């Protein structure tokens with residue numbers, strides 16, 4: 001059932017006010033009445049109103065004052081003014097002050113009802129829009145992950161769905177795309193957040209130590225094991241273990257890990273006892289594990305065991321819309337870190353940052369912004385402040401430099417190759433953008449890159 005919209009009818013003519021009120025009551029609206037501007041303003045301050053229908057000329061004042069006061073106190077209240085025939089100026093003034101509509105007296109009841117319906121519909125839409133905008137804003141960030149692109153929105157939804165469950169998560173993405181950030185936000189927004197989040201970099205621990213690092217060891221298990229030590233799995237009990245760079249784990253250890261994941265119990269190195277564990281496993285890699293499986297570098301059964309929820313983080317260059325909100329985010333973060341206001345940025349700088357290839361992804365963007373802050377004392381960052389690699393990416397420029405061709409005798413192919421290299425340099429190797437610059441299709445450009453053997 002819809003809640004009754006509350007409408008205030010303001011008119012110092014008793015008959016007129018009563019007629020309007022009756023029409024509205026019969027149309028199933030909630031109606032209040034005021035017979036003067038003073039009474040109306042009193043009503044506006046006391047009660048929530050969806051709509052006010054007010055006469056303009058009244059004995060004690062002008063309906064415009066009611067309108068102003070209503071808009072000041074509750075801008076979401078809609079107002080319709082009633083004007084006498086021939087006083088269009090006052091109607092115009094009222095519209096300027098924020099009235100939604102005006103009706104000219106005398107009017108018949110259908111005109112009144114249509115205007116009321118429209119005003120309420122307008123209010124409803126506006127409220128919906130505000131809600132939607134708030135929703136969108138919260139969706140620009142989730143547990144510290146910032147981004148506005150459709151790709152990152154999709155990632156947000158996936159992250160949200162993996163938060164409340166206990167399933168294993170596999171995160172894949174190039175270096176610096178935010179794999180650890182995603183892992184942390186899954187843990188710190190979920191039911192295990194008060195328990196530990198333990199990260200292990202499987203590539204950084206020496207091969208002979210990693211087993212004890214993960215599962216712990218008993219005293220005397222090997223030379224140097226002077227006392228019993230708990231492994232990361234035990235330390236993460238009740239919480240989450242983050243197995244970073246899982247693609248670099250040896251096949252031997254992969255087999256042991258698989259068994260642990262299947263049985264949810266561990267055995268310390270040199271131990272005999274099986275210790276039950278309660279951990280959520282999140283693994284990450286910058287390799288494509290499916291390919292590693294195909295190359296027999298990664299166990300297929302372990303891949304399936306890890307790959308329950310797969311979160312792929314696309315490289316930054318494939319989600320350029322994320323760059324402006326990320327810049328904003330890092331400017332705030334860096335100002336706080338360095339206790340210094342982040343200088344304003346020339347819009348062209350932002351353009352340049354959006355054109356660059358970002359091989360080091362978000363981490364590289366963050367580092368670039370940090371360097372800009374540290375190295376400049378200026379009020380405003382300009383294009384010339386940008387590091388050379390961002391301005392002129394290496395990829396194609398080196399090839400350009402090697403092309404000191406004579407002024408004469410250039411073939412069409414030479415010129416075309418030069419133009420293509422130039423466009424690629426300017427777009428940081430972004431084929432789609434370069435193709436737009438050159439006015440050729442993506443496919444054509446791809447074909448020419450191959451033909452001229454241009455290395456990306």
Ligand SMILES: Nc1ncnc2c1ncn2[C@@H]1O[C@H](COP(=O)(O)OP(=O)(O)OP(=O)(O)O)[C@@H](O)[C@H]1O
Pocket residue numbers: 144145146147173174175176177178179180181182286326329362363366
């Ligand atoms: N979407 C994002 N919003 C805000 N910060 C981000 C985002 N993505 C990455 N970062 C920041 O970028 C940096 C690198 O992220 P992180 O360490 O999670 O990347 P990674 O994928 O684990 O990289 P690597 O493979 O090199 O270990 C961190 O400071 C992180 O906070």
Ligand SMILES: [Mg+2]
Pocket residue numbers: 179180244
């Ligand atoms: Mg990492």
